[in-house]
Amino acid sequence: MSADPAQGPASEDSPSTLTPTGVPGRSDIALTLERQPADDARGSFGRVFGTNPIAPAARAAFDRATGARRVARVLDGLGPDWVVAHAVPLDGRSPDADHVVVGPPGVLVVTSEHHRVKNVFVAGHEVFVDREKTDLMARAESSADAAGRMLRAASTVDVPVTPVLVFVDPKRLVVREKPERTRVFADLFLRRRLRRLPVTLAGEDLRAVHAAAVAETTWGSPAPLLTAEQLRRFDTLDRTATKARRLKSFWMWAGAVVTLSAVLLTVQGVALGIIG
Template sequence: MSAAAEPLDSEAGYIEPEGLGLLRRRAPGQSVMEELFAVRGSSDARGAVARFFGVSLLDAASRPWYWGALGERAVGRTLSALGPEWTVLHAVPVGERSADIDHVVIGPTGVFTLNTKRHPGQKIWTAKGTFMVAGTRYPYLRNSEHEAVRAGKLLSAAVRHHVTAEAAIVVVGAQQVTVKEKHRSVAVLTERQLLRWITRRPVVHTQEQVALLAAAAAQPSTWRRAPSELRDPAEVARSFEALHRLVEQARRRRVGWLLAMPAALASAVGALPF
């Protein structure tokens, strides 16, 4: 809903059915964590030798899902600093397949759809409709624009008033983000810029409007005609945190072996007779 839209009120607007609002409990990154477990499972299937040498638990198929979850969880932590006048939904299932919106934020300054992209150590360059990571072009801007337009239409249908959603790509962990020229409708931000971008905009919604929009957005049927069963967020988060500890443990073990190898080699060379 833009500043020019008709005001919402509790008589004409959307009223949240009692006992619903299931999306409010979704964990940041929940969709990608579920995909990760579908690809590789949640247990450690390595043997004793593999664990001893710190062999990675992640293969080429599971690694992007794991990285994606780390990025969305980081943005989720940033968004948790917003005050009580804001509603933040994570991993919102949308459409007929497995698509989701990483984060939907609703508050006094508008409705926002956030697309998190984690590219640790990479250089990001963007201008108009081009988004490049280390020299490779990605369709992030087009996808984010489409996501916001779809979110606006779905929320408009739910509250029976025009709703405009604004899009942003939130880049996590990049070495450098260069915005040469701004896109017409999608902001490209770092984690550090996110809260300022959301909160320093003009106020366009009253407290009542925010409440009505938030109630509609928290309803799974707003986003999908036949919402799928939603897994327990706490269970998914616990499984991911356990996997994350194992992944970090394996990484530290690999680093330890790499650091130990030169010393062991030097010791062996020193023991050789000359």
């Protein structure tokens, strides 16, 4: 992929002139829109009280897409020594890598998982979400292995590759036993933690891998591009879902206040009756 024309000609010494690639959560955005009815079926009552606007069939894809977008915003702010590619097509045997990050710590292949208010427990190679065993660790490592092979072939650099598993907005993340290969983080403070990883790549090798990461010829065949209209629809849906969550939280809080007030009034009435 070529440099961004708005930034002038590419410089081998400046990774910031390389254009990052990919729309975060691309395939899941398309899947969400495919499964989500065009019209809001909640009705006025549902809209006022914060009913979830996402159709049940679309919710898993929607959560994955919003998680990928949230992590992408963090990664894109890592700084000029880093290059980030999103929704990277791999070798056909592995699903797209959510994010491929190249910087001083080497190559980080980031798998983002959006598990809002769920409990996540990690014990070595095993990951449990609300006590249900998942294959997330194996998937993260498979993506990292595939991305590593392709980057090494394109850059001719024997670059170190680290799988990274990021959980977005978990209720609780407990790492009882650290995995042997994979780094596990919550999205909170993610940027700071990545910047603190040990330096393993620098100089000409770093520049070569930077260039390979954003070159379309490095990766597999991409999925069809999203249209501006698809992105607009998803952004609108995301805002609507955020508003619904806030409304639901407000009404739950208001209900709790009303209930507590009623209890206090009842207690006060009983106390006055006893005193009287």
